[in-house]
Amino acid sequence: MYRLGIDVGGTNTDAVLVDENCRVAAEVKYPTSGDVYEGIIGAVRAVLEQSGVGRGEIRQAMLGTTQCTNAIVERKNLAKIGLLRIGAPATVGIPPMVDWAEDIRDIAAGAVIVGGGFEYDGKELAPFDEAAARSFFEEMKGKGVRSIAISCVFSTVRNDHELAAARLCREIMGEDVHISISSEIGSMGLIERENATILNAALYQVAERFTEGFAKSLADEGVSDAKIYLSQNDGTLMTMEHARRYPILTIACGPTNSIRGASYLSGIEDAIVIDVGGTTTDLGVIKSGFPRESSLAAVIGGVRTNFRMPDVVSIGLGGGSIVREHPDGSVTVGPDSVGYEITKKALVFGGDVVTATDIAVRLGMADIGDASRAAGLDEGFARKAMEAIRELVEDAIDAMKVSSDPVDVILVGGGSVILPEDLAGAKSVRKPEHFGIANAIGSAISKVSGTYEKLVNYDEVPREKALEQAKAEAAKLAVEAGALCGTVEIIDVEDVPLQYYPGNTNRVKIKAAGELKT
Numbered sequence: 001m002y003r004l005g006i007d008v009g010g011t012n013t014d015a016v017l018v019d020e021n022c023r024v025a026a027e028v029k030y031p032t033s034g035d036v037y038e039g040i041i042g043a044v045r046a047v048l049e050q051s052g053v054g055r056g057e058i059r060q061a062m063l064g065t066t067q068c069t070n071a072i073v074e075r076k077n078l079a080k081i082g083l084l085r086i087g088a089p090a091t092v093g094i095p096p097m098v099d100w101a102e103d104i105r106d107i108a109a110g111a112v113i114v115g116g117g118f119e120y121d122g123k124e125l126a127p128f129d130e131a132a133a134r135s136f137f138e139e140m141k142g143k144g145v146r147s148i149a150i151s152c153v154f155s156t157v158r159n160d161h162e163l164a165a166a167r168l169c170r171e172i173m174g175e176d177v178h179i180s181i182s183s184e185i186g187s188m189g190l191i192e193r194e195n196a197t198i199l200n201a202a203l204y205q206v207a208e209r210f211t212e213g214f215a216k217s218l219a220d221e222g223v224s225d226a227k228i229y230l231s232q233n234d235g236t237l238m239t240m241e242h243a244r245r246y247p248i249l250t251i252a253c254g255p256t257n258s259i260r261g262a263s264y265l266s267g268i269e270d271a272i273v274i275d276v277g278g279t280t281t282d283l284g285v286i287k288s289g290f291p292r293e294s295s296l297a298a299v300i301g302g303v304r305t306n307f308r309m310p311d312v313v314s315i316g317l318g319g320g321s322i323v324r325e326h327p328d329g330s331v332t333v334g335p336d337s338v339g340y341e342i343t344k345k346a347l348v349f350g351g352d353v354v355t356a357t358d359i360a361v362r363l364g365m366a367d368i369g370d371a372s373r374a375a376g377l378d379e380g381f382a383r384k385a386m387e388a389i390r391e392l393v394e395d396a397i398d399a400m401k402v403s404s405d406p407v408d409v410i411l412v413g414g415g416s417v418i419l420p421e422d423l424a425g426a427k428s429v430r431k432p433e434h435f436g437i438a439n440a441i442g443s444a445i446s447k448v449s450g451t452y453e454k455l456v457n458y459d460e461v462p463r464e465k466a467l468e469q470a471k472a473e474a475a476k477l478a479v480e481a482g483a484l485c486g487t488v489e490i491i492d493v494e495d496v497p498l499q500y501y502p503g504n505t506n507r508v509k510i511k512a513a514g515e516l517k518t
Contacts, residue, residue: 002057004047004226005444006040007064007257007437008032009277012340012414014440015043017051017058022264022445026051027437029414031340037217044221055222060516062443063214064231064257068250071206072104072301078202079147079178080109082140084133084169085194086116086152086161090125096194101302107202109145112136116161117153120455121502125153128161130168137172148173149201151182151194157455159183178204185248185307187453188507192297192306199303200248207247211240229482229516233310235260235291235442236449236513239482248307251300254439255282255312259291261442262410265432271408272400272426274393275438276415278320279337283396284312286410288491290513308451313399317392319415320346321356323385331384333359333392347373356418359385366417386420394424401425412438449491449513450477458504466508467495474512483514 002025005016013032017025028050030043040063048055071077083096096111114136115129140148148169152162162181169179180201186193215228230243231253243250258275262268269289275282285292294311297304316335320342325331338345338353345351347358348369354377360366362374362382401407406427411419414436421429434441452474456466475488494509 001059002053003444004044004058004061004223005440005442006043006062007231007254007439007443008039008066009254009439012278013039013043014437015047016434016437016440016444017047017053018441018444024434024441025053027434027440029437037213040214040217041221044218044223048221056225058223058226060229061214061218061223061226062229062231062237062446063210064253064439064443065210065214065250066254067210068203068206068247069252069300071203072199072251072303075103075301077206077209078104078107079205080143080145081107081147081149081198081201082109082136082143082145083111083149083151083194083198083201084136084165085111085113086128086133086150086155086165087190088113088115088126088129090117090153091190094191097198098191099304100195104301104303108198109143110136110140118155118158118161120154120157120505121457122154122158128164130164133165133168134172137169141173146173146176147178147180147201147204149180149182149194149197151190151197153190155181155183156186156188156193156453185246187306187308188455189297189306192304195303196248196305196307199300199305200246203247204244207244207250211243215240231257231443231446232449234293234308234449234451234511235310235446237446237482237516238448242481252310252312255284256291256310257439257442257446258282258412259284259286259310259442260289260446261438261440262286262412262432262435263289264441264445265412265434265438266410266430268408268410268430271410272397273410273412274397274416274419276411276413276419277318278342278415279316279318279339280314281317281393281396281413281415282312282314283400284310285400290491290511311400313396315392315396317356317389319355319357319418323354323356323359325381325384331381331388333385333388347377349373356385356389357415359389360418365420368417389418390420390423393419397423397425411435446516447513448478448481448483448516449511450474450479450481450483451509451511452477453507453509455498456506456508458506460503463495463506467493467510470508470510471512474510475514478512478514482517483512484517485514488512488514
């Protein structure tokens with residue numbers, strides 16, 4: 001039995017086959033084209049040809065894709081949505097989508113604020129205005145809208161009104177309407193949680209397209225017996241059905257796949273991971289084998305959201321970064337890059353542009369292309385360029401650290417050959433075997449997770465009891481997402497006192513993960 005892991009990047013589509021013991025059987029890099037599925041099919045064909053594995057032996061296939069991110073950034077293929085906010089009269093002072101750019105605000109066919117919502121302690125602000133909600137859903141049905149976003153004040157504490165609105169929506173608009181509920185997507189903070197819910201609702205057509213497209217691509221290649229999963233941005237997997245319901249959770253899954261893959265390949269569970277591509281370098285933190293989650297609001301395509309996102313810093317440095325010498329003798333690297341055209345434009349490939357890859361080849365750090373074509377570069381110039389590269393990376397490492405203590409660093413990604421292996425602030429620097437396809441490895445070996453979050457007053461529920469209940473709920477969510485029951489374990493516990501709330505109120509957040517069902 002084999003697993004097929006695929007990660008679609010801007011330059012290459014990486015694919016890897018691993019056996020039942022998660023040993024790599026074959027790996028390939030295939031150029032990503034304008035047609036994403038052409039790249040996927042090409043990568044699948046190449047990895048099968050290299051491995052000699054029969055198509056019927058592949059029982060699980062995992063895909064990491066950037067299509068949801070691209071749809072938001074490029075404002076393409078987003079569905080028209082209707083937004084119901086339950087929060088009048090408390091929230092009418094801030095209209096929905098108030099700070100959205102005009103070119104994306106148009107996705108809303110209608111938005112309304114109706115009576116209802118809760119206080120921070122679960123007390124009802126106002127009764128749910130069912131009549132107003134019914135009228136809005138009938139209006140959206142008349143406009144042909146097939147996706148609805150529902151948000152409510154403090155629904156992460158109590159979601160009764162959201163669930164009532166969802167039931168009413170299905171009654172009026174039909175069972176096939178796509179409904180996004182904010183308490184299932186975002187965290188504390190009405191506006192950012194609402195924004196994430198709107199984006200999730202707008203992505204449902206994109207999600208249907210890439211899930212069905214991936215399944216068809218595999219079927220066309222004869223891989224018809226494999227269960228299909230999608231990568232999430234917390235380093236775990238979800239089923240196709242789950243991906244169609246929560247497509248926004250695929251955003252930033254590329255860096256998280258690399259982080260998970262780096263941890264698996266190196267055997268290190270706590271480190272900074274540096275993933276170098278052709279254009280950018282992503283730095284993330286692996287903590288207990290999973291990516292560290294960002295505590296800040298995430299801005300996606302200009303929209304401020306607060307759903308879970310990995311703590312990742314990106315810098316304009318990659319294998320294709322353009323190197324320039326300035327009149328004052330200084331040398332800069334990037335942030336612009338030749339990108340996927342590196343095999344045409346870099347010196348070592350016969351081009352006329354000096355790239356970071358050419359510098360690495362000139363200094364004997366890498367054996368890529370025709371080294372003689374980079375031999376003419378002045379050594380002093382090359383060393384200045386390498387110092388510029390070193391400075392960019394060391395500054396980024398400092399930005400990711402939470403103390404001045406040195407940390408383990410793992411280098412992955414095809415472009416990591418441009419980095420020196422002695423970096424300030426690093427306790428050790430490792431480049432594991434198969435480093436070039438760590439992202440596909442991360443996709444293939446990922447577990448399935450569930451996360452539970454709630455505000456709890458320990459004066460009402462004892463801490464030990466509250467944490468046990470939360471852990472049970474997180475484990476239940478992991479099993480519902482596709483984890484094998486007996487393998488689920490708690491991997492992260494957050495218990496944060498909220499001083500600005502009355503009583504002994506804490507934010508409890510638990511994450512559980514388990515092995516994928518076979």
